[in-house]
Amino acid sequence: MTRTRGTQTLAALAAACVLGAAAQAGEVDHPELVINGETRITVEAPAPDHLKDRLDTIYSGWVFRSKETQALEMDDFDNPAMVFVDKAWEVWNTPDGSEGKSCADCHGAVEESMKGVRAVYPKWNETAGEVRTLAQMVNECRTERMGADAWKYAGGQMAAIKALIGLQSRGMPVNVAIDGPARATWEKGRELYYTRTGQLELSCASWHEQNYDRMIRADHLSQGQINGFPVYRLKNAKLNTAHARFKGCVRDTRAETYKPGSPEFVTLELYVASRGNGLSVETPSVRN
Amino acid sequence: MASAVKPRVKVPKSAAAGDVITIKTLISHKMESGLRKDKQGNPIPRQIINRFTCDFNGQNVIDITLEPAISTNPYIQFSAKVPEAGEFVFKWFDDDGSVYEERKTIAVA
Amino acid sequence: MEFTRRETLAIGAGAAALAVLPIRGMASVDEEIADFTGGAEVVEGGVTLTAPEIAENGNTVPISFDAPGAVAVRIIATGNPSPKVATVNFGPLAGNQSCALRIRLARTQDVLAIAKMADGSFKSAKVAVKVTIGGCGG
Numbered sequence: 447m448t449r450t451r452g453t454q455t456l457a458a459l460a461a462a463c464v465l466g467a468a469a470q471a472g473e474v475d476h477p478e479l480v481i482n483g484e485t486r487i488t489v490e491a492p493a494p495d496h497l498k499d500r501l502d503t504i505y506s507g508w509v510f511r512s513k514e515t516q517a518l519e520m521d522d523f524d525n526p527a528m529v530f531v532d533k534a535w536e537v538w539n540t541p542d543g544s545e546g547k548s549c550a551d552c553h554g555a556v557e558e559s560m561k562g563v564r565a566v567y568p569k570w571n572e573t574a575g576e577v578r579t580l581a582q583m584v585n586e587c588r589t590e591r592m593g594a595d596a597w598k599y600a601g602g603q604m605a606a607i608k609a610l611i612g613l614q615s616r617g618m619p620v621n622v623a624i625d626g627p628a629r630a631t632w633e634k635g636r637e638l639y640y641t642r643t644g645q646l647e648l649s650c651a652s653w654h655e656q657n658y659d660r661m662i663r664a665d666h667l668s669q670g671q672i673n674g675f676p677v678y679r680l681k682n683a684k685l686n687t688a689h690a691r692f693k694g695c696v697r698d699t700r701a702e703t704y705k706p707g708s709p710e711f712v713t714l715e716l717y718v719a720s721r722g723n724g725l726s727v728e729t730p731s732v733r734n
Numbered sequence: 735m736a737s738a739v740k741p742r743v744k745v746p747k748s749a750a751a752g753d754v755i756t757i758k759t760l761i762s763h764k765m766e767s768g769l770r771k772d773k774q775g776n777p778i779p780r781q782i783i784n785r786f787t788c789d790f791n792g793q794n795v796i797d798i799t800l801e802p803a804i805s806t807n808p809y810i811q812f813s814a815k816v817p818e819a820g821e822f823v824f825k826w827f828d829d830d831g832s833v834y835e836e837r838k839t840i841a842v843a
Numbered sequence: 844m845e846f847t848r849r850e851t852l853a854i855g856a857g858a859a860a861l862a863v864l865p866i867r868g869m870a871s872v873d874e875e876i877a878d879f880t881g882g883a884e885v886v887e888g889g890v891t892l893t894a895p896e897i898a899e900n901g902n903t904v905p906i907s908f909d910a911p912g913a914v915a916v917r918i919i920a921t922g923n924p925s926p927k928v929a930t931v932n933f934g935p936l937a938g939n940q941s942c943a944l945r946i947r948l949a950r951t952q953d954v955l956a957i958a959k960m961a962d963g964s965f966k967s968a969k970v971a972v973k974v975t976i977g978g979c980g981g
Contacts, residue, residue, distance in 0.1 A: 798930065
């Protein structure tokens with residue numbers, strides 16, 4: 447396994463590296479994740495081909511959490527995210543906007559129409575001529591077909607409907623396409639992932655590729671996978687979207703951040719999602 | 735707040751007479767502690783669920799006084815004896831006077 | 844309810860200050876215990892209190908207790924600005940005297956469970972919980 451440590455790593459991160467135990471490929475200890483005693487979730491998988499020169503094994507963020515936090519995701523009733531999924535279920539079936547349509551009027555039962563959707567997004571959209579995220583598709587439906595206002599990109603309503611849609615793919619492998627017309631977007635996202643930002647001069651890779659499974663003060667660093675998003679965080683007791691998380695990450699490097707829904711974060715979402723190709727969709731997950 | 739509050743309750747659909755069953759409850763609620771300030775520095779008034787009760791066929795199972803130290807979206811798990819078929823009534827009491835109620839019936843096999 | 848990192852730090856700092864300077868209107872740990880026991884002796888043991896050794900986030904800490912024979916149990920977070928957490932009263936149809944809750948802990952501290960038994964005596968259990976600030980999540 448190739449793990450080059452960044453040469454410019456800051457003192458804080460360097461100290462964490464010394465304190466934390468270095469991870470070896472396939473050597474992150476973790477229990478199995480089975481939800482409701484029936485849905486087996488792949489939380490560890492061989493790295494996808496495009497990542498093989500950098501990582502051998504990919505892990506869901508779940509494996510890095512404490513046993514108490516892990517337990518919250520093993521039963522849907524214990525998972526506090528489900529209260530937001532319940533609300534989104536009502537929203538799915540409730541007409542909104544000038545056309546008087548609900549999601550269900552066009553898409554039918556969410557269990558049927560949205561099965562597998564979360565696993566392949568973000569995805570190239572031929573009509574739009576660009577890569578589109580699930581949130582963009584939701585807002586397109588709202589503004590173009592329902593005559594309703596767009597939801598805030600990373601707001602509570604959007605997070606909840608994404609959790610509901612994502613749940614319909616839970617247990618299926620993440621499988622976003624990075625070839626064909628999506629390739630250029632994916633490459634931009636990859637560039638962003640490895641670009642150091644902010645006063646701390648840290649990239650996504652500084653944390654999540656070179657130093658995962660190490661302790662940064664009291665926090666156990668994950669690989670920054672997004673297969674479980676939207677995620678219910680104990681910290682703020684609500685659903686959080688990947689773009690809101692990206693924003694927080696960039697802010698933590700003390701940089702001006704891109705906005706949720708910005709073209710930059712769309713490219714990053716595609717790239718980060720592709721680093722999790724092979725893990726199960728885990729939506730809605732629970733993290734600290 | 736009231737419109738955003740949503741209770742969830744998990745009770746087995748049936749039990750044998752005299753069984754002890756596990757009940758799980760979760761309600762979406764901010765549980766604003768009263769200890770925080772807004773961006774202008776003004777205290778944000780306390781608004782919490784201050785009491786939770788569960789009764790079965792008119793007899794009490796559990797009655798809990800909750801304080802601001804209870805987490806957002808309060809989760810409560812406990813056990814109940816089921817002497818006969820009947821109905822559980824769950825109540826959450828909000829500081830603003832609202833009472834959120836949920837009912838679940840259970841059959842005795 | 845959402846805490847920014849800055850607010851969390853402020854709350855932590857506030858809690859630390861409160862530990863030294865009790866603010867009027869907020870009862871101390873001893874007062875909370877006395878309020879429940881009426882000053883009666885509390886014997887350690889006979890109650891099981893389960894809490895994580897290290898909480899990943901103080902905002903949501905899962906705890907549970909089992910107090911066989913209790914009629915009521917009070918949970919006290921000794922290091923919180925307001926130590927009272929919950930008082931659980933068991934009715935005639937309680938299946939047992941156990942309960943699980945998720946609670947807020949302002950900092951590393953002991954959590955207490957004090958059980959009032961049917962005969963009027965009191966038993967207790969204590970667990971130390973280390974609380975880490977924030978975390979990145981994800």
